[in-house]
Amino acid sequence: MVAIINSGKHIRKSFFYNDKKLETGSAKLLMAENYPMELQRMNREQRLQVLLKTAQKRPILRPSLHISLNFAPGEVISDAKISQITNEYMQAIGLAEQPYLVYRHYDASHPHVHIVTHRIAPNGGLVDTYMIGKRKSDPARKELEKKYGLVPAAKHESGLYELAPVNVSKVIYSKSQTKKAIEDRLNYILKTYKFSSLSALNAVLKGYNIGADRGKKGSRMYQKMGLIYHLIGPAGTPVGKPLRSSLLNVEATLKDLHKHFVAKKDFSPQHLSRIKNAVDLALKTQPPPSLSALSAQLNKQNIKIVLLKNQARQIYGISYVDNKTRCALNGSDLGPAYSAGAIQQRCAADNGQLSLLSDGLKIISAHNQVIEDNKAPIPPKNPGLQTAEDLPISSSSDYSDGEKGLLEILISPEEVYEFLPYQLRRKKKKKKK
Template sequence: MVAIIKTGNSLRRSFYYNENKIREGVAECIMAGNYPADAENLAENQRLNMLLKLAAMNENVTRNSVHISLNFDPSEQFSRAQLSEIAQSYMEKIGFGQQPFLVYQHHDAAHPHLHLVSVKVRPDGTRIETQNIGRNLSEKARKEIELAHGLVRAEESKQRKAYELKPVNAQKVQYGKIQTKRAIANVLDAVLPSYKYVSLPELNAVLRQYNVAADRGSEGSRTYKRNGLTYRILDEHGNKVGVPIKASDFHNNPTLKYLQQRFEINETARQPHKARVKNAIDFVLLKRSENSLPGLIQALEKEGIKTVLRQNDTGLIYGITYVDFRTKSVFNGSDLGKQYSAKAIVERCAEQQNQSLNYQKNWQQIPSDDQQVGSAYSRKAELQTQIRVGPTDSNSSDDRSLDVLFEPARTGDFMPWQLRKSRKKKQKKLSHQL
């Protein structure tokens, strides 16, 4: 089981994200924990008002909503009662067992998963602290529930692969607003809060890996002038397809204002990871076998770093961005240093390639040790043949008496001197005895 906890400043947004899934026919509310009635007997406004009532008990708690997803292995199948039991146990273990909470079962993904919505304010108005709740409480709760219910452990490789974010398949998306919005929302939920980007182009360098793009429109457009933002799906060639969705229409409200706040936070958060990307680039360029630009890109991918090139219509590279998937940090080339900019990288690759070609050319012109030795043996054999055979002359005789002078002595009784010495001693000893 994989648990993901998010807090926010809008209960309504978390609530309606799940309620809209019900309207789309891909989710159902299976439990209303600590409500005065069961979920099926509560109207939509009753489910929401219970949460809003508690939030009003302490208006100083601005981030008052808690939105949790519990994800299970695709091989696991559960009844509604089992899922409710797991949700109840999890909420108790993380300190929300006495809070009202709603449990939604979603059917819009390949793996079974639940969404839980609750509030951080207790009935007495006190705040429930969620700082480091994932590390301090959720991890322990997850492991205990996995053991108690015999679930697939999150540490297993198959489990991790099941939740890897995959690119949106534009061909499978029906270009209606609901399908497009759902596909884009899944990508935004995974990328926006976790990657460290400091500009819209850097964010798009990540989103494009999943066939999604954030678009402000042209500078003269109405959207651009009003600081608006839309999200689009891209096809395999990077062309925009489908219906553009306004940022304000998504449940997590990924507007330009929100992104600008993330830019400031991420600028500091990504600093410790600069050295890893710079060292990886420098190390690759030291290798003669990977000194071309395609070789650099391929080698960095093995290190978990995606190189995104920006080119004009003529193919000229004018920008480069590095996406480090291991540290989830994004860097424009010039932000790493002048020598990592697009122009410098192209020049460094060209310089390294020229040096490599010159090296290979010079090396081919210098005979190797084996070639020199082979040449010497060949010359000696040629001289010996001339001595034995003599000059090519039809009047020459067949006398080969001189061959004896150049042929090695052949003897069958050759023995190292150490052994011969030992043999002589033995013979002396025998003669003495006689």
Template sequence: MIKTSSSIRGILNYNEKKVDIGKAECISAVNYPLELEKLSFTSKLNRFLKLAELNTNAKRNTVHISLNFDPSENHSKEKLAEIADTYMEKLGFGRQPYLVYQHYDAGHPHCHIVTNNIQRDGKRIDLHLLGIRKSEPARKEIEEIFGLVKAEGRKQKEQFSLNPIDIGRVLYGKAESKKAINSVLNQVLFDYKYSSLPELNAVLNLYNVHADKGSEESRVFKNNGLLYKILDHNSKPIGVPIKASEFYSRPTLKFLEEKFRANETKKQYGKSHVKNALREAFF
């Protein structure tokens, strides 16, 4: 799975927070001037930011990749890092800085890769249809090279109900409000394909969080602002709302509207793909 974004801070934050709570481990740092053990959060981040500064016209300069394996496979950190290196090389990101995180929060082995697509000469690596053009062929080659269970052969059970991902619901008074809301936002904003505020709130509400533009007469609404609120067990707001601009990743209305447009495009592409598949199957 490949996701692109304009917020390297948010994606790096997401993976590093997983490390902090013992649900992930950074197992590899490629094309960094220091060894992994010597890299701080700031040095990891700055490597990406310096490249991003070389092309400020690029709206999406961050790439977040998830490599998923069959539950029967139990690979060592060294093998996962080698698989990640091979994948990134075939994807055209072999010379880019990237971080590999092994995650332990799901029923199957998987790792996340964080990188960007701005090269040392300031040129972008094309992200258009990257999954179809390069990722799929790379996956098939890597399955052969490393003797992995093939994706097409897996018996996957699709789950159609909307269930919370592996972060706890926010409980007012149990933790500092801003920190608790931020933890939910860092995961939900990048892991779901919502294309409107109601769709986003359908997910956020699962964690007792709500994004609110305010009433049409309110100053928040008139200034295109956005507030994040904690909900109690009756789904009613509780405590003091927090402005979107106060969060480190700045999940403002403007930021969300860009996500809405990008996700709507992905949805349309998905619908077209399904229609074509059905047409081929029945005609």
């Protein structure tokens, strides 16, 4: 059994996340503990008001508690048994006296329940939740695993509780399904991933067939710090009707996301080194791998690269998503050697291609020679003419095909530009008005 405990600012958000699933048949309300009435006699508003009124006895910043108990796939657990396990678990972690609702969900391959409650005791005191996972939840979980013969948390498959990418073909026709699909994925990503910018977040969202867009630079939406979310189809283009971030029941507006952005110094050095080492090791092969081969090699280590392209399909940026450490960074966050331009130069696939990069126009020639600012390439050295002594001395009549000898080079006029210091330059007199 795996227990996950999350605290939050809004009790309503946790409540409606679970209660709305009752309408679609993807959840069942099993219990309403420490409520003044029986479950069957209460409606939605009454169930919510009990939680809100008891929480008002002591206003705090993060009153909400949202707990999920997850069991291994294949475990057959009846509603009665899962209710008994939940009650014993809440008793063990010191929340048995709290009003709480228990929902059993059917939207995943493994049986699990969600518990909605808060941290305010009935007498107005504060329930002790300091390090509740390590101090209380883990011992309680292990005891229940032994008592009921449950699969231990250590034996559960990694990635079992990750949300699957949105099945675009099933949800683009319904706005409510699109909204729910985006909310579920955003809620999971914002709680589990660290990302450095909106482009890094988009790299994570792309794995779930979702994109976030600020609009064109200079547009009204861009100037007003607006943000929309949309589904991404198989061709990589937006499909269906986009949703404004303010309409979602998730704190995912651009203002909210700025609170989640993590500076480079706040990432763990081990996490940064893991991505760097994986890239360096993949690029050490001879000949260097192509971009697609590099991506395939990094995928084996659960690291995904996402290339950022403009409308002309030219690469201007790169993001790295490490699904093992839950980190998403831009190439510039890792260093110059891991930027889009550097990766293209280190890879073999882009030889002879023109790419518009963030640091200017660069043409990567067939010899991996980089030509910046439209300057002429330096011609390769002629192995037969290594020194000035080896150059042929010929008269002007001997020139052919534009070749020049040493004599012509010596007698040709040279343009000389005299440098005048700024302090000695004559200043322009200002005209009097």
